[in-house]
Amino acid sequence: MEFKLKPIGIIHTPYKSMVEAPYQGKIAKDVCLIEVYKEYEDGLKDVEDCSHLILLYWLNKARRDTLLARPPHNHKIHGVFATRSPHRPNPIGFCIVKLLERKKNILKVKGLDAIDGTPLLDIKPYSPKFDYVPNAKVEWLEKAEKKC
């Protein structure tokens, strides 16, 4: 069984490689441009109502043949599903960005960790009403941060 994705746009960022890209969108300070292809522009109606957007994108530089990852926070090996490593069986990137401006099919955003030229898959409105869990924890990450 296989499912086919089509890019709905392309992401323009100042980051030319994984090494240059911030390890999390939350710490990214640069302004990036999301170009939604003209044939999908109607899907953007009222998107300017959203202060923040969830972006899904295709990590086309990532490996798909690994199930283990060693995150930058510590030197331990975890399963990829317990990490945010780009290298995973279905390399779908996920980031919450701030929408600064919309001009037709171009969105100006902040807080993105994607490499320049990354294919865009989907845009969803972010709402803390749906998408916020206050007391959520990732134990290995908490422990790694305490050691820093």
Add this chain to the structure above:
Amino acid sequence: MEFKLKPIGIIHTPYKSMVEAPYQGKIAKDVCLIEVYKEYEDGLKDVEDCSHLILLYWLNKARRDTLLARPPHNHKIHGVFATRSPHRPNPIGFCIVKLLERKKNILKVKGLDAIDGTPLLDIKPYSPKFDYVPNAKVEWLEKAEKKC
């Protein structure tokens, strides 16, 4: 250009159709089972460290040929990228769930809106450090809720 996704597991829920499924995972009270296929089980190492998980899944009952949606909250038409409608060009479902228990390749979770038999695409750890924006707003949703 096209990208191919492989299911890494299957989602078992009590919801047999879109009508039965809650419109948002956050309001779902039922316990659901995530079956990760055996060949991907190694990717779950340390997943029990996560109190909450981001699930991505393939909305195989959704339409892909529409760019407009009329959400249940109001009677206005919005672009699909300004809504959480399942009907969108790349129908990838997104939900943050509470992890109740892991037994080998089976995860018991709460807070999921997917239909029974939905193919699983990815699991990522949820952390409010990365994934929480306190003052984010969706204007059309705010207005619709005020009218309720």
